[in-house]
Amino acid sequence: MRHRACRTTLALMLAFSLTGCSATRMNTAAEVRPWHSINEFRDQRFADVEDPWEGFNRNMYRFNFYLDRYLLIPVVNGYEYVTPTFVQERVSGIYNNLSEIRNLTNSIFQLKGIESATTLGRFVTNSTVGLAGMFDPAAKFGLKRHDQDFGKTLGYWGTASGPYLVLPVFGPSSVRDAGGLAFDTGLTYGVYSAVDPFAGTGHSTAIDSGVAALQTVDLRHQQGFRYYDSGYPFEYYMVRFLYHQSREIETGKAPEAESP
Amino acid sequence: MYLKLLIICCLLLLPLPSLAADGGYGYPIPGSYEATILGTPASVMPVFTGEMRIRQLVLDVLPQRRKPPVFFYDKGLRCTFAYQKQKAPLVFLIAGAGANDRSGKLITMMKALHQAGFHVITLPSPSHANFIISASQSGVPGDLTEDSADLYRVMETAWKQVAGEIEVSSFYLGGYSLGAAEAAFVAKLDEERRVFNFRKVLMINPPVSLYASVTRIEEMLQQIPGGPKKQGIFFNKMLSKFSEYYSAGNFVAINDDFLYSIYQEKLFSHEETAGLIGLTFRINLAGMIFASDVITNSGYVVPKNRVLRPADPLDDYFLVSTHLSFFDYVNEYFYPHFQKKRQGLTREAFLESQTLRSIEGYLKSSAKFGVMANENDFILSKAELAYLEQIFGERAKIYPRGGHLGNLEYKENVAYMVAFFTEREAQP
Numbered sequence: 001m002r003h004r005a006c007r008t009t010l011a012l013m014l015a016f017s018l019t020g021c022s023a024t025r026m027n028t029a030a031e032v033r034p035w036h037s038i039n040e041f042r043d044q045r046f047a048d049v050e051d052p053w054e055g056f057n058r059n060m061y062r063f064n065f066y067l068d069r070y071l072l073i074p075v076v077n078g079y080e081y082v083t084p085t086f087v088q089e090r091v092s093g094i095y096n097n098l099s100e101i102r103n104l105t106n107s108i109f110q111l112k113g114i115e116s117a118t119t120l121g122r123f124v125t126n127s128t129v130g131l132a133g134m135f136d137p138a139a140k141f142g143l144k145r146h147d148q149d150f151g152k153t154l155g156y157w158g159t160a161s162g163p164y165l166v167l168p169v170f171g172p173s174s175v176r177d178a179g180g181l182a183f184d185t186g187l188t189y190g191v192y193s194a195v196d197p198f199a200g201t202g203h204s205t206a207i208d209s210g211v212a213a214l215q216t217v218d219l220r221h222q223q224g225f226r227y228y229d230s231g232y233p234f235e236y237y238m239v240r241f242l243y244h245q246s247r248e249i250e251t252g253k254a255p256e257a258e259s260p
Numbered sequence: 261m262y263l264k265l266l267i268i269c270c271l272l273l274l275p276l277p278s279l280a281a282d283g284g285y286g287y288p289i290p291g292s293y294e295a296t297i298l299g300t301p302a303s304v305m306p307v308f309t310g311e312m313r314i315r316q317l318v319l320d321v322l323p324q325r326r327k328p329p330v331f332f333y334d335k336g337l338r339c340t341f342a343y344q345k346q347k348a349p350l351v352f353l354i355a356g357a358g359a360n361d362r363s364g365k366l367i368t369m370m371k372a373l374h375q376a377g378f379h380v381i382t383l384p385s386p387s388h389a390n391f392i393i394s395a396s397q398s399g400v401p402g403d404l405t406e407d408s409a410d411l412y413r414v415m416e417t418a419w420k421q422v423a424g425e426i427e428v429s430s431f432y433l434g435g436y437s438l439g440a441a442e443a444a445f446v447a448k449l450d451e452e453r454r455v456f457n458f459r460k461v462l463m464i465n466p467p468v469s470l471y472a473s474v475t476r477i478e479e480m481l482q483q484i485p486g487g488p489k490k491q492g493i494f495f496n497k498m499l500s501k502f503s504e505y506y507s508a509g510n511f512v513a514i515n516d517d518f519l520y521s522i523y524q525e526k527l528f529s530h531e532e533t534a535g536l537i538g539l540t541f542r543i544n545l546a547g548m549i550f551a552s553d554v555i556t557n558s559g560y561v562v563p564k565n566r567v568l569r570p571a572d573p574l575d576d577y578f579l580v581s582t583h584l585s586f587f588d589y590v591n592e593y594f595y596p597h598f599q600k601k602r603q604g605l606t607r608e609a610f611l612e613s614q615t616l617r618s619i620e621g622y623l624k625s626s627a628k629f630g631v632m633a634n635e636n637d638f639i640l641s642k643a644e645l646a647y648l649e650q651i652f653g654e655r656a657k658i659y660p661r662g663g664h665l666g667n668l669e670y671k672e673n674v675a676y677m678v679a680f681f682t683e684r685e686a687q688p
Contacts, residue, residue, distance in 0.1 A: 032564035035592060038576045041583050044492035045575070046499075058571040065333060228333035231360050231390040232547045233554075234578045249503050 047241035051164040060166040061236060065227035067169065068220075076220045088221065090134040095218050096145075097126050097133020101191060102184050106148035110156045115146050150187075151180030155251030164240055169216075171225070172243040285660055287667040292636040293533040294523055295666030299364075302516065306671040308371045314342045317381070319417045321395040321410075328554050330568035337394040339418055340367075340382045342374040347427035349459075350379040351681060352415055354446075356437030356665065358544030360384040365436060368669045369677065376678045379426055381418050385439055386410055387544070389551035399555035400597045401548060402589075404470065404614050408445035415446075416455055431456035432681055437639075437665060440466035441616060444629070448622050459685045462677060464632045465639070465665050468647055469615040473639035474541075474586045480638075481538030483531045488585060491539055498536060501527060546581035549589055550574075560593055616651075623651055630655050630680045632673065634662040 051057065080088065100123040107115040122138040122145065129137050139145070154176050155161065162175030170181065198204040228235060288304065289295040318336040327334055340361045351373050355363050361382040370380045384391045386407035392399060395414050398406060433456075435443035440463035447461045467473035481487075484494040505527050511518045522528070528536065553560040554568065561580045562568065590611075599605050612618060623629060631652045633645060640648075649656050657676060659667060667673050 029565040031566050032559050034559050034561050034563050036561050036580050036584060036588075038580055041489065041579060043490055043579075043583065044496055045579055046492045046495035046582075047578075048575075054573050054575075055571050058573070062332075062570055229362075231334070231338070231384070231388060233331075233389050233550045234547060234574060237575060237578055245499065245503075249506050252507050 047237050049164050049240050049244040050162075051240065053163060053165070057164060057166040058236060060168055061171075061227060063168060064166070064171055068227055072216075072220050073226070076217055079217050079221060091214065091218055092222055093126075093130070093135060094133045095215055097123065097130070098188075100126075100145075102150075102188060103146060103148040105187060106150055106153045106184075107146060109150075109153045110148070115148075118143050119146055119148075149177075149180055150183040151177035151247070152251050154180055155247070161244065161247065164244060171227075172239055174244070174247070177247065283660075286672065287659070287662055287670045289523075289663075289666060290661055291530075291533075292638050292661070292663040292666075293530065293537060295636075295661060295663030296537055296638075297533065297666075298520070298523055299666055300669040301520070304671055305368070305669050306372060306674045308375055310375065312342050312371065312374050313344070314340065314374075317341050317418055317421060319394070319414065319421065321414055321417050322397065325394065327393060328568060329570055330554060330572065330574075331389075331393050331551075332570050334390060334393045337414060337417075338362075338384065338390055339414070340370065340380075341418070341422055342370050342380045343422070343426050344374075344377060344379055346377075347429050348377050348379050349430045349432055349681070350381065350419075350426070350428045351432040351434060352418075353380060353382045354411065354433075354435030354439030354442050355383065355385040355388070356435075356439050357385055357387045357541075358547065360388050360390060365665065365668050368674065369434070369436075372674045372678050373681065376682055378432075378681065379428065381415075381422075383411065383414060383418075386442065387438065387548045389547050392548065392551040392555055396552075396555075398597075399552055400594065401552060402470075402594050402614075403598065404441060404445045408442055408449055411442060411446050412449050412453065412455075419456075430459045430685065432460045432462075433458045434462040434464070434677070434681075435466075436464040436668060438467070438470070440464050440631075441470065444616060444619060444623060447626075447628065448619055451622075459628060460630070460681060461628050462630045462632070462680050464668060464677070465634065465637055466616065466631065466648075467639050468617065468644040469611075471590070471611045471614055472641070472644070476639055476641075477538055477541045478586055479538075480534035481542065484535040484538075488538070488542070489583065491535075491542065491582065492579075494535055495539060498528065498532060542582050542585075545586060545589070546578065546584070549581045549584060549593075550577055552593075558593065617647075620651060627655075630657070632657050632659070632676065634659045634664070634667065636661050637664045639664050 083091075100119055104116060104119045104123060107119055121141075122143045125138040125141065125143070126133045126136055129135075151174070159176050161177065165173050165175055165178055167173045167178055167181075173181065192208075196204065198207040201207060230238070232238065286304065287295075288301065289298055317339040319339060320336050338361055353366055353369055353373075355361060355366050359366070361384045366382045370382055373380050386392070386396060387401045391410070391414075392401055396407070396410050397413075401407060433443050433447060435441075443461055443463055444466070447458050450456055450458050478488075481491065484491065486493065502522070505522065505525075506518065509518075509521070511521075550561060552558075553562050557564055559565075561577050561584070568574070595607055595610055598610060616623060629652060631648055633640065633648055633656060635645065635658055637645075645658070649658065659673070661667070662670070662673075
């Protein structure tokens with residue numbers, strides 16, 4: 001199910017970027033040099049991030065905008081409309097608790113002892129006392145959540161982020177983080193298949209698809225970001241910058257001060 | 261032992277005398293710049309309970325407007341509408357410079373007023389790209405008279421769209437910063453047009469003169485090393501400082517705790533903080549300049565007649581637009597545009613028309629206005645603050661601190677705003 005969704009997405013995305021390229025420029029009048037142009041300014045760029053595939057990324061950014069607009073957000077709105085807030089919070093809790101597996105493996109990969117113990121403590125407490133993550137009693141015991149993923153692990157061990165990359169569905173990323181995402185997804189999928197919690201029911205494929213679909217909806221429900229929502233004409237650059245910088249900072253890499 | 265205790269007590273009591281001196285006003289951040297950047301800490305914001313009946317409005321204000329492909333995502337002017345089941349007054353709220361209808365400050369005002377029983381419609385600032393693209397007749401923002409006429413058209417369109425769903429007893433109007441000055445001009449226009457007959461108009465942290473206020477913001481950017489032309493270098497330096505501070509400390513994420521700690525540890529100097537406010541202003545201004553240039557095809561930063569496609573890179577325009585000052589905009593683009601339309605218009609006369617002084621007689625004579633201002637708001641000079649007190653007298657509420665808009669979401673300020681609208685209407 002998930003694979004088929006991926007394939008459809010890919011096909012759509014390809015079709016989309018192609019139409020983007022084939023659109024002809026409808027210039028009728030000749031262009032005139034503007035009053036101000038880039039040549040007059042001798043200054044560093046700010047909000048600058050390595051982005052050699054900007055054309056592709058912008059098309060993908062736009063693809064996600066339409067995907068949100070015509071599919072994901074209506075579904076999320078429907079979900080928010082039919083389920084009480086209490087239920088929504090419990091659903092988010094369960095998925096957030098499952099993602100502690102990702103946090104745990106990656107804080108172990110980074111050899112962070114205390115953080116790993118904290119995350120393990122959170123997972124055990126919330127899975128049991130917290131009823132499979134529906135509640136978060138661990139936070140009351142002072143165990144703070146530490147979000148980790150394989151992209152951060154790679155960054156921690158010195159891998160540079162590589163060029164900026166906008167992924168279909170997932171949005172802003174980088175070459176390193178996209179690899180990390182693939183790894184984490186594989187790992188979670190592996191753990192899930194090994195445990196196979198719904199094997200006994202005889203409908204495990206159907207249930208698994210449901211679990212994955214609900215996860216996608218919950219992910220978008222928890223995330224406030226909406227493409228082009230700011231209405232700011234340079235939003236693409238601001239989002240790119242904020243994504244890149246927060247990742248750099250959180251992997252513990254301070255940007256080097258460039259000389260002018 | 262007792263001595264130690266006494267010293268600790270003294271230290272703890274230190275802030276109290278200063279609190280007593282300003283009538284017990286409890287907004288916690290004394291610095292003007294710091295207050296402006298940090299706003300109101302969540303712990304001293306009002307608490308809102310209950311669900312809001314709320315809906316997004318997407319208005320087709322200018323049906324004739326052909327939108328350039330680069331703005332493909334702009335489907336119309338976005339406003340937010342919160343409503344009551346029962347009959348109630350409807351309050352229109354106008355955002356400050358560069359902000360849209362969902363800015364944090366507007367949403368707080370909306371929640372407070374909705375909880376107090378009002379219908380509310382929030383509007384983006386005429387300086388925001390969405391407004392320029394979808395609602396500005398001329399496409400050239402910044403003129404209080406024209407922008408107010410555009411706002412009035414937007415309000416009529418919005419009202420037409422919701423009139424069938426709600427019962428309205430009377431219309432009120434409010435705005436902050438640039439939106440406050442616009443509210444005054446919209447109210448004046450309403451005296452002729454009489455569509456709404458606004459009974460109350462609240463102006464929060466208004467400029468007296470647009471040009472003078474923006475000059476003061478531009479000056480903040482003059483203080484950075486190398487001046488505004490080296491803003492990129494300045495910004496990157498600040499960013500390194502920020503990141504190093506994060507790496508050195510034991511922070512879990514970039515969140516409010518982290519930001520508040522930057523303030524407490526005084527990571528940025530006074531001049532640097534000023535520079536960051538100035539730069540934020542420039543980033544907003546860049547969006548306005550670019551949107552206006554594309555809509556009017558003026559050839560200011562984008563080559564005239566170039567049709568930008570949705571996936572075209574815009575980073576050169578971004579860099580150029582952020583390096584243009586408000587003075588560049590006024591002298592090279594804004595004033596010439598109006599000079600062409602109105603023969604014999606001098607620069608001085610034009611800039612004077614962008615002030616509250618130009619409608620002073622009206623503001624003085626009408627009892628419907630209320631003003632909230634801060635003593636340490638850096639967009640006002642001492643004389644301008646005194647001017648507001650002189651024009652509005654009792655109806656001007658001056659707070660001892662809060663910077664520019666920093667205390668807008670503070671619970672006492674929010675309570676004052678709600679009280680202003682709930683009090684009995686002044687009889688015309």
